[in-house]
Amino acid sequence: MANVKVAVRVRPLSKRENAEEGRIIVEVDNKVAKVRNIKVDNRLDGPWDSREKIVAFSFDYCYWSIDPEDPKYASQEVVFQDLGTSVLSGAFKGYNICLFAYGQTGSGKTYTMMGTPASVGLTPRICEGLFSRQDDYSEQPASCRVEVSFLEIYNERVRDLLKQSDHKKPYTLRVREHPETGPYVQGLSQHLVTDYKQVVGLLEEGIAKRITAATHIHDASSRSHAIFTIHYTQAILENNLPSEIASKINLVDLAGSERADPSYCKDRITEGANINKSLVTLGIVISTLAQNSQMFSSCQSINSITSEGDSSPVGSHTTGSVSGTRRQAYIPYRDSILTWLLKDSLGGNSKTIMVARISLNQCLFFIYSHLSCQLQLQ
Ligand SMILES: Nc1ncnc2c1ncn2[C@@H]1O[C@H](COP(=O)(O)OP(=O)(O)O)[C@@H](O)[C@H]1O
Numbered sequence: 001m002a003n004v005k006v007a008v009r010v011r012p013l014s015k016r017e018n019a020e021e022g023r024i025i026v027e028v029d030n031k032v033a034k035v036r037n038i039k040v041d042n043r044l045d046g047p048w049d050s051r052e053k054i055v056a057f058s059f060d061y062c063y064w065s066i067d068p069e070d071p072k073y074a075s076q077e078v079v080f081q082d083l084g085t086s087v088l089s090g091a092f093k094g095y096n097i098c099l100f101a102y103g104q105t106g107s108g109k110t111y112t113m114m115g116t117p118a119s120v121g122l123t124p125r126i127c128e129g130l131f132s133r134q135d136d137y138s139e140q141p142a143s144c145r146v147e148v149s150f151l152e153i154y155n156e157r158v159r160d161l162l163k164q165s166d167h168k169k170p171y172t173l174r175v176r177e178h179p180e181t182g183p184y185v186q187g188l189s190q191h192l193v194t195d196y197k198q199v200v201g202l203l204e205e206g207i208a209k210r211i212t213a214a215t216h217i218h219d220a221s222s223r224s225h226a227i228f229t230i231h232y233t234q235a236i237l238e239n240n241l242p243s244e245i246a247s248k249i250n251l252v253d254l255a256g257s258e259r260a261d262p263s264y265c266k267d268r269i270t271e272g273a274n275i276n277k278s279l280v281t282l283g284i285v286i287s288t289l290a291q292n293s294q295m296f297s298s299c300q301s302i303n304s305i306t307s308e309g310d311s312s313p314v315g316s317h318t319t320g321s322v323s324g325t326r327r328q329a330y331i332p333y334r335d336s337i338l339t340w341l342l343k344d345s346l347g348g349n350s351k352t353i354m355v356a357r358i359s360l361n362q363c364l365f366f367i368y369s370h371l372s373c374q375l376q377l378q
């Protein structure tokens with residue numbers, strides 16, 4: 001599995017969009033999403049307007065979730081079978097995993113990550129998968145431990161969604177960095193869970209606490225990033241000695257990616273600026289990681305060519321001479337709380353899945369997702 005995968009999901013039109021006679025401008029064909037530019041749709045073809053009518057973008061997965069009667073309809077189960085099972089198999093192997101939903105407010109991020117009671121989303125399904133692990137993974141661990149935490153980042157400040165906090169000052173938790181174990185939130189409550197029912201109880205408790213504020217797009221829009229973290233530790237025997245495989249799964253429901261409208265009140269604008277800051281930093285971090293890994297693989301291939309032409313044993317070459325000339329770019333994890341906290345799940349021993357969601361008129365974010373996809377996977 002490539003280290004970063006990008007999926008895109010198209011949701012049905014909302015009642016409001018239907019009432020306004022909105023049109024779906026995206027088509028999905030296997031792994032390709034095609035966006036129709038309605039501004040040039042009725043144009044007579046000619047050399048004076050070079051804009052494309054349809055622009056196609058490739059993704060690792062494209063989900064069409066418009067009409068359940070449609071044979072290509074992607075239900076919550078279909079999304080879980082692709083993305084959720086990748087998360088689970090990565091966690092069982094000891095990877096840190098990060099799965100996050102990106103898109104405008106109302107595009108269906110929370111629906112995909114959490115779902116509704118009638119249509120359960122990725123997070124509860126992944127938790128269920130951790131507890132019902134069987135069959136496909138023949139090497140069963142002797143025992144495993146699941147600990148969860150749930151936090152919210154709002155205006156670059158953190159609060160615990162699973163602990164009663166001071167109503168006047170709820171966002172007081174500090175992010176710190178341990179030299180060995182990496183960034184963590186000081187004082188964040190960790191909850192040991194032994195079955196699926198307990199996890200669902202905690203998820204519901206945290207969701208109820210998430211801050212919502214009315215925006216012109218969606219009445220109960222989430223203006224904060226929510227990170228549900230699962231620490232999954234397996235006790236195993238390695239060469240007959242007791243050992244542990246630890247992995248961390250971060251399931252992130254990002255705040256809306258829309259631009260702040262200058263007609264909003266001051267609080268809304270501050271929110272928007274902070275949301276954009278963390279999303280921009282996230283984009284920079286992901287593309288810098290991609291550039292670095294590309295540089296690393298080209299260094300590796302140069303080394304393999306050099307060692308092929310040389311009779312010295314494998315291993316006698318180090319990457320030093322090559323990597324010494326091309327430095328890895330600095331990754332600005334600490335420029336936002338979101339990226340700082342996700343540091344060890346974005347880089348290093350980790351796998352990242354991004355689910356971008358689109359609805360009627362979200363070409364901007366769509367293109368952004370496409371760019372990060374290209375950067376990661378080229
Ligand atoms: N794939 C989907 N199928 C059916 N309804 C959806 C789908 N995605 C989103 N919705 C509905 O659209 C509305 C907005 O979705 P929501 O997840 O709250 O958006 P966001 O979290 O991005 O702001 C909700 O009423 C949700 O139930």
Ligand SMILES: [Mg+2]
Pocket residue numbers: 109110111221222253
């Ligand atoms: Mg939401």
